């Protein structure tokens with residue numbers, strides 16, 4: 001027993017009792033006739049305090065027993081047995097990754113190519129020797145795992161996204177790095193635009209690791225914590241304002257997020273009042289280099305994307321409108337179970353349809369509309385949305401006969417009400433006074449008007465972020481009449497002679513604007529198999545950013561172009577404690593490329609040329625590349641000179657769809673229709689009301705009551721060569737026109753190279769179009785996915801319902817009804833464990849594009865490394881048939897979701913009357929406090945969970 005313990009034990013019990021360190025019961029046993037000690041409880045005498053003997057006021061603080069037996073257990077053992085010695089290495093690992101069996105990458109990766117993370121595993125940036133000690137799992141997405149990590153150097157926690165060890169993920173994650181770095185450093189150095197900060201990235205054990213600021217829960221989880229009741233209008237307003245700041249910045253930068261949804265907006269509770277931040281730029285692209293058409297998660301998918309029309313940053317505004325509505329309602333506004341269903345809901349709720357000019361040119365129009373010509377100049381809906389059209393949306397029967405399959409229709413959530421009715425009739429807080437109801441009604445009118453400007457079918461009329469941010473709903477000004485935003489000067493469309501090299505290791509650099517414009521060089525050597533490749537490096541003095549890694553090499557060595565953008569400058573990034581913050585990019589002459597940032601980051605200076613770096617300063621809009629090997633049938637080679645962004649993405653001859661990859665479709669299936677099987681009574685009789693212009697000024701009287709360390713180094717020298725793009729998996733291959741010379745195909749890998757010759761305003765010829773996977777993958781069908789999804793869901797439900805429980809709440813029957821919600825978290829991925837391996841083949845020296853080992857990436861990118869051990873099977877992820885059959889439900893979020901317990905039978909949790917804590921909304925929600933909840937959740941079904949709502953272009 002140590003000295004302190006002995007001495008404390010030696011204290012007389014009566015003394016302890018007198019000093020308040022023993023419980024009264026214990027004291028009563030030891031000292032039955034207890035009386036207050038004179039020194040402590042004596043009568044108050046002025047001046048006594050100052051003169052008191054400090055010793056007499058001593059309070060003995062003893063370690064609680066529970067601490068001794070838990071936190072201090074090692075010390076306690078040592079006290080008991082001085083010979084006891086503790087070795088951390090002997091501890092069993094606490095795995096955070098599932099499955100945790102190491103079957104790939106020398107046993108470091110599981111069957112899903114995820115690095116097997118365990119508590120206290122150190123992810124090491126070998127250049128800086130900065131160590132990220134894994135402490136917990138924050139989430140799991142398509143791209144890998146996000147771990148909460150401790151950084152001793154900065155004495156802080158960060159979120160580290162550990163990308164799957166596959167080239168496609170690696171490539172696309174680098175796009176995220178580049179875009180985010182650009183946004184952070186160039187456009188938002190002061191961190192005022194609610195976009196997540198990126199701090200570092202490096203390769204560890206062949207996994208790209210990206211360090212972000214640590215944020216809190218996402219808005220979907222927040223809504224869930226609020227039992228799918230909408231948040232209070234003041235919170236909706238606050239978040240709207242902040243998201244708009246982010247969107248305004250992105251628009252300025254010409255960047256489209258492409259995957260805006262509640263799951264990708266995270267709370268940042270470290271600041272008061274709490275803020276939100278936008279995350280997940282892995283799907284983002286430049287506005288004037290839109291290539292992929294299979295983008296956006298379905299519920300948040302804009303009409304132009306759905307129809308296969310050209311798109312701009314306006315698609316994010318559509319998603320934003322959907323998010324605002326969802327924050328208010330607690331459920332998605334357009335929870336389409338299929339694209340047909342999505343469009344059907346849009347038309348019904350908004351009372352209109354996409355404008356004719358769009359329908360005329362969109363690739364997928366015939367899938368959803370019939371041409372009725374001038375005969376049918378019928379009204380499309382009431383109010384301002386009324387207009388005539390030469391197109392009429394297909395009925396379910398017409399769709400079925402045209403597509404030879406029944407359209408998947410989801411449950412009705414809003415009882416056929418239009419937008420105005422949905423918002424106006426949403427239950428109020430029960431506790432609202434009459435004057436408060438009047439006030440809320442006014443704000444609801446403002447909200448309806450706000451939403452109308454966002455979920456506007458016509459992207460040309462849809463409000464921009466700046467326009468929207470001046471709406472009374474956001475500014476808080478009184479709403480008196482429909483808002484008419486000041487017109488904005490439209491951005492001049494940038495003509496696109498898009499020519500994207502389909503080489504997997506290169507295309508995405510275009511998107512990121514990172515590929516060096518080096519002419520006269522082939523981007524890649526020609527591998528001889530679409531499935532297996534080997535790459536060998538001959539690297540020379542290889543600092544520079546990751547940007548062009550794998551894309552170009554200017555002659556002698558990879559190093560000369562690695563990561564740099566621009567002709568001749570190698571850019572180097574480093575962190576500087578003296579300088580403002582984060583990553584600084586320097587050209588070789590030492591001129592800072594990036595503007596400085598006042599936000600002091602936590603990292604110390606890195607040696608020059610540590611390998612970090614993108615070149616935002618040179619960030620030039622470029623198209624996202626694609627991975628033709630996945631999406632292009634052999635022998636296809638066509639070219640697009642796309643003059644209209646988004647219009648010339650991969651298209652499907654038969655379906656007119658360019659919704660890209662089989663991977664995406666597979667993922668789509670995996671995320672598909674999670675609402676299937678949910679009960680949705682929908683008892684309320686809808687009361688249609690007129691559009692905003694008619695209700696302006698009305699006040700509704702609706703008061704519805706209604707630890708073990710792992711070796712740091714494990715990098716295998718093997719490399720996987722990418723031929724896929726996990727996110728931007730359009731099926732076309734658009735060749736960004738600057739470099740014909742770079743137009744190196746890799747037929748064996750790509751199965752042909754497609755370049756579409758296209759002029760502005762034209763649609764690609766169908767014969768030149770790349771097929772939708774559904775067209776060429778005999779195994780693909782949305783219905784199949786649905787079935788798979790559904791069956792797997794039932795398994796999951798039973799599996800997971802054991803561990804999840806959502807409390808019950810009072811459920812209002814009006815105007816909506818109670819709901820049931822399946823669980824959705826899954827870590828099932830049977831297919832991945834069955835991934836075939838196969839033969840390997842050699843890359844030519846200098847060919848890159850896959851995740852290097854950590855030391856390769858930052859350690860000068862290896863010097864003259866030509867190593868036959870750079871052989872590794874390239875997974876057959878690009879095999880259409882295989883991908884088409886890949887089961888769904890690969891994605892799951894094992895992080896936050898577990899915080900909420902769900903009970904299928906009790907979707908509604910007990911109502912709480914506590915109010916929102918503006919300083920910490922999360923804690924408020926977690927504590928059961930209401931986010932200004934408006935009575936019971938009026939909706940009869942609960943939407944799918946965060947990780948299951950993405951249905952597009954995902955590698956699973």
Ligand SMILES: Nc1ncnc2c1ncn2[C@@H]1O[C@H](COP(=O)(O)OP(=O)(O)OP(=O)(O)O)[C@@H](O)[C@H]1O
Pocket residue numbers: 138139140141142143144146159161196212213214215216218263264266279280282891893895896950
């Ligand atoms: N900076 C962060 N702080 C805290 N948690 C985070 C952070 N970034 C991501 N997460 C958690 O990890 C999850 C997955 O992150 P992210 O969406 O970036 O990965 P992804 O693989 O791109 O996912 P998705 O499949 O949605 O595209 C998020 O939903 C969130 O729960």
